[in-house]
Every structure is written in structure tokens, then in C-alpha cells.
Amino acid sequence: MAAKAKIFLVDDDPSVQRGVSALLKAADYDVTVFPSGDAFLGELSKLDLGGAALLVDVRMPGIQGLELQEKLRSDGVALPVVVMTAHGDIPMAVKAMQNGAASFLEKPFTVEEVTDALDRALAGGGKAAPAPAALTAKYDTLTPREREVMLEIIKGGANKEIARILDVSPRTVEVHRQKVMTKMEAGSVAELVRMGLSLGLAV
Known part of the structure; x- marks a missing residue:
């Protein structure tokens, strides 16, 4: 039996933590929730990043989603990233994708949308490639x-x-x-x- 894909969910909103976590667990992901980017960074050295992806909100207190993504990239942490955004934050999500994020999701999103984005990220299919x-x-x-x-x-x-x-x-x-x-x-x-x-x- 293949190991479950690991998703690190970083969002400061308890309702999002509960809702998205339940949705992902129902889709058979192994989910670990962090209430902030700082909390995630504090635990990073203890985490097994193999077969994992990061699902992070772009706007949070403390270190925000883009800052977290940029820090991971500058530190050489190879962790695929999917960002979550409210409707008005698409420019920030575009910037995240320019910085290497696999995709972004506009809240609210369906189970199909989030699983598709995460599966693509885990498969390494999110980075911009030469146009076919x-x-x-x-x-x-x-x-x-x-x-x-x-x-x-x-x-x-x-x-x-x-x-x-x-x-x-x-x-x-x-x-x-x-x-x-x-x-x-x-x-x-x-x-x-x-x-x-x-x-x-x-x-």
C-alpha cells in the first residue's frame, strides 16, 4: 500500500484549518496543520518533506505566504507549494507562481480543485516549462x-x-x-x- 501524500496546511483561520483539513483527510491525504508561517518554520527541521507539499494562505499575521515561499526557496528547501487566496488577491497568487509555486486556489474551492492542484504539485507539474x-x-x-x-x-x-x-x-x-x-x-x-x-x- 502506497504511503499517503503529506500536506502541510498553513492558515491562521481556525475555520479554514478545520474545513480544509477535513476535506483533505477525506481525500486520503496525511494532513498536518500549522496556524502560521512562523509555526511551520519552527517545526521545519523535524518534518519529513519526502512526498509532501505545502498548502499555504497568502495573507496571514507574521510571515505571510509569499514570504514563507521565498524563504523556503532561498534556503534550498525543495517543497512544492500551492497558495490559497481570497478573490482580490490574484496578483499576489500570480507573483507566487512566478516565484515557483505550482498553483493557486481561490477560496472557496471544491475538493476536485484542491486535490488536482496538490496532485499536480506533488507530481512536479506546476513549474512553468517552455511552451509546447x-x-x-x-x-x-x-x-x-x-x-x-x-x-x-x-x-x-x-x-x-x-x-x-x-x-x-x-x-x-x-x-x-x-x-x-x-x-x-x-x-x-x-x-x-x-x-x-x-x-x-x-x-
């Missing part, structure tokens, strides 16, 4: 306006903000957003961000 021909071919089908909208989406822009930047209506942005997601075959903003990083788009 199929991805480039999809991107080539976008119109110039759709490419502009895609870039603003992966920067974390909301429809109203993108509309202001591009001087079009929010409804027009929504139509372009749907076309971008369809043409790129992206199931989520996180997936679109991964595609953008693979394509080398400047975020």
Missing part, C-alpha cells in the same frame, strides 16, 4: 484584443478594471474573457496563469 507547440498554437488563435485581455486577466485584473484599462465596456471584457478561456482551453484562472508563464508573457 500546442499551447503556442492556441495562443496564436487569439485576436490582438483577446491577447490584451488575457494578459490583464493573468495580472489579476477584474472585468471592470480591465475595461477601464482597455477603454471598453465590462460586458465586452466578459465576452473576450470567455473567448480566451475557451480558445486556450483553460478551466480556471490558475490554469490560464500557468499557460501565460509558459508562453513567457510579461506579467
